Amino acid sequence: MRAAIFRDGQIVADTLPDPVPAAGQVLVKTLACGICGSDLHARKHAHRMVELSRHLSNGRRPMDLSRDVVFGHEFCCEVIDYGPSTQRKFKPGTRVCSVPGLLTATGPQSIGYSNDNVGGYAERMLLSEALMLEVPNGLPAEHAALTEPLAVGIHAVAKANVQGNEVPLVIGCGPVGLAVIAGLKLKGLHPIVAADYSPARRALAEKMGADVVIDPAKVLPFKTWAEHAQMTPEQKAARSPMQALLPALKPALVFECVGVPGVIQQIFEGAPRDARIVVVGVCMETDRSEPMLGIMKELNVQYVLGYTPAEFASSLHLLAEGKVEAAPLITGKVGIDGVAQAFTDLGNPERHTKILVEPWR
Structure with missing residues (x-):
């Protein structure tokens, strides 16, 4: 053969x-x-x-x-x-x-x-x-x-422990990032903010369900994310006095879907306090980040790999039923x-x- x-x-x-x-x-x-x-x-x-x-x-x-x-x-x-x-x-x-x-x-x-x-x-x-x-x-x-690449995104969203009140930010809109966007859309989590340097990939991100797309060469991703993550007046009023000292932002859920050195450090620098970061991109090179940034902001970092057999089977049916294009x-x-x-x-x-x-x- x-x-x-x-x-x-x-x-x-x-x-x-x-x-x-x-x-x-x-x-x-x-x-x-x-x-x-x-x-x-x-x-x-x-x-x-x-x-x-x-x-x-x-x-x-x-x-x-x-x-x-x-x-x-x-x-x-x-x-x-x-x-x-x-x-x-x-x-x-x-x-x-x-x-x-x-x-x-x-x-x-x-x-x-x-x-x-x-x-x-x-x-x-x-x-x-x-x-x-x-x-x-x-x-x-x-x-x-x-089915297989979609299952990677479905698994990443599952491992993110979505509560339903977060505003997601997807960094990188290649196949993995697009699968993550599809998974977030299925969860009903909006607005979905996505960032990529490529106009073609930004257009695909919109087709897959992103509500806001960003060119990082022109706009800082976390600045745009913050504009779409403002708390409602009711959410602001419900905060404790100590919480009221922090920016009035909804929880951040950040997906790193690039997999090249330096991106995790950039996310550490830009992410707001208490952000949850899901590392989906596969970086094959040695990388570095400043742990003190994560400590001071109390960041939560979740690395993910692959998917479960059940997620794979579910992804096949999502495609067959037209729920993901x-x-x-x-x-x-x-x-x-x-x-x-x-x-x-x-x-x-x-x-x-x-x-x-x-x-x-």
């Missing part, structure tokens, strides 16, 4: 042996797979990712960068055939999604950052039958492939031969937000 392979630090198109399903596994045809920002980070910071994985793996094997790796963990597939000890619950041709993990005799393994389990940048791959979900309501494969996020499609160029093209936010790999294209 053909695949776009991470080899010697580059993405190359080549052939690999077809995978063979083991007990409980299913051979599937990859229909569509999104290129994730984490994949871009992995190509650039692969050695750092391996170092951290080795430190945190709890016995699981990190990627061996001297061997081939096939990225791709945002996928929709079609059932081809079953391995032994399977229930064959879906007919061949059924479109399915799955969390990007494989259940094996030695324990769970990742899909997409593994030497042994190819990801969605390949024509075929393996899934665990127990983890597969049928795509409902005739949802197109290209939209079903966005996927189409605006898709800005390009490529076959296997176009993956390397797509990695470069995604560096321009004015051109692309989410490029899908369609291996049979």
Whole structure:
């Protein structure tokens, strides 16, 4: 089969042996797979990712960068055939999604950052039958492939412990930030304030549900946020005498969706007292922040990763039921031969937000 392979630090198109399903596994045809920002980070910071994985793996094997790796963990597939000890619950041709993990005799393994389990940048791959979900309501494969990134945003909002009286600020409107905006809209939390340097991404943020969009090059995000976070006269009157000494602002809920060094420090500097900060962006480099700022402001910082299986399943149904619109996020499609160029093209936010790999294209 053909695949776009991470080899010697580059993405190359080549052939690999077809995978063979083991007990409980299913051979599937990859229909569509999104290129994730984490994949871009992995190509650039692969050695750092391996170092951290080795430190945190709890016995699981990190990627061996001297061997081939096939990225791709945002996928929709079609059932081809079953391995032994399977229930064959879906007919061949059924479109399915799955969390990007494989259940094996030695324990769970990742899909997409593994030497042994190819990801969605390949024509075929393996899934665990127990983890597969049928795509409902005739949802197109290209939209079903966005289940995984949407689940990241849904999980981030869930971990934010929303009380209902906050005014959210989303810093960064790439795919992760847009998924967070969709999750906040589903919670009914308004106004949603979003900031990004890219006009194209600001326009997408509005489509996904942001009420106020900001260009940080022209306006300070927290200044605009404060304008939309003023307490009502009733809320001001209900404050205690000590609270009345503080600015009359509603609680701040800040989502860091950029993942580059320096952003967390900027949020520490701009955030109001008692703000809750949810770090969703994945920064692969060493970063620094001033703890004293967090101490003096009593900031609450929550780091998040991935999603639960229930959140993944819920995200698939949100897309299938039209509660979240996927189409605006898709800005390009490529076959296997176009993956390397797509990695470069995604560096321009004015051109692309989410490029899908369609291996049979």
